[in-house]
Every structure is written in C-alpha cells, then in structure tokens.
Amino acid sequence: MRKTSLFASALFLCLALSAQDAKFGLKGGINFATITNTDGDLKTGFHFGGLAHIHVTPAFSLQPEIMYSTQGVQYGSDVKTLLNYINIPVLLQYNFDNGFRLQGGPQLGIMVEAKNKAGNTEGDVSDNYKSIDFSIPLGFSYLGYSGFGADARYNIGVTNVVENSTVNYRNSVIQLGVFYLFDHKHKARSK
Numbered sequence: 001m002r003k004t005s006l007f008a009s010a011l012f013l014c015l016a017l018s019a020q021d022a023k024f025g026l027k028g029g030i031n032f033a034t035i036t037n038t039d040g041d042l043k044t045g046f047h048f049g050g051l052a053h054i055h056v057t058p059a060f061s062l063q064p065e066i067m068y069s070t071q072g073v074q075y076g077s078d079v080k081t082l083l084n085y086i087n088i089p090v091l092l093q094y095n096f097d098n099g100f101r102l103q104g105g106p107q108l109g110i111m112v113e114a115k116n117k118a119g120n121t122e123g124d125v126s127d128n129y130k131s132i133d134f135s136i137p138l139g140f141s142y143l144g145y146s147g148f149g150a151d152a153r154y155n156i157g158v159t160n161v162v163e164n165s166t167v168n169y170r171n172s173v174i175q176l177g178v179f180y181l182f183d184h185k186h187k188a189r190s191k
Contacts, residue, residue, distance in 0.1 A: 029177025045070030147184035
C-alpha cells in the first residue's frame, strides 16, 4: 500500500510538472556505491531513467527525475550486497550563464530488490532492509547548447537502511552521468 501511494504521488508530481514549460530528457551513468559503517568497498553499478527540466526563473530551475539505480556494497572480489532502487530526486538548480549548474534536493528511494551474492550464489535479503530510503543528492552539471549534458553528484543517505539495527547503515553513492534534453534551447546570454 505504501509503495502504491508513493508511486501515485510521484506520478501526480510528474503530471503536474508536465503542465508547466518542462523539457524532458533521458539520463544514464555509473554509480560507485557503499553502505556506511561496513568494512566493504565501493560497488560499481549504474543508473538510468528520465528527467524533466523546468525553469522557475532564468537563474533557478527544478529537475525531477525517476531513475533505476543499482547500489549496495562490495566485500572483497566476489561477495556483494545488491540494493536496487527506483529513485525519485527533485533537484533545485542554480543555473550559471555558461551552462553550469549547482544542484541539490531531496530524494525518495523505493527498494526494488535486495540480494546477497557470493560467487554464483544469490539469496534474497529483502526482509533485512527497509523498503524506503531518503537521501540528499548534491552536485553539479553542465548542459550544452545541443541539449547534451553531464552530471556529477553525491547522494548522502539519511535513512538507516537496515531493519532493526542500532548501528546506522546508510547508502552512500557517487554518480557520474550523461543526459539529453529533447527540444532544448540554451538559455545562456551572450556577453
């Protein structure tokens, strides 16, 4: 029921934003993820999905996204915890005249899958992890005249993702991505 309500809220937000002068696009990239307070290493994964870009003023814009993101943590060479989410960040961006943007905001994560993997053996561990994750993405991006852009951000986990744990285990994810906005007209002013 909770997941249905969250999905309906996200869908409503996207429909409401589409009524504005939004530009839509696609995005994908690489993740370097871990879980804090573990002795694990960074796990390499990916993210992909869609985004909308809405100018509120020439200097400020909103960028809601819906991303599938593979996260978790790596232990040694062949043991990992796989935590896969549908992430819904809503970023407030400060837009510089040259195409660079600073960005940050809240992100809701809905867990799709949780597994432990050792070599070729996998086991479902969904009951050990919370189905909802909140984080704060902070970063910057560049949007070129053609509509192509690049993005770098760090997602700071807020939620303790492990059920019934006194230790605070949080997602920590570095994301590098590229994106394309359809029907984009660059807002940069000539000097």
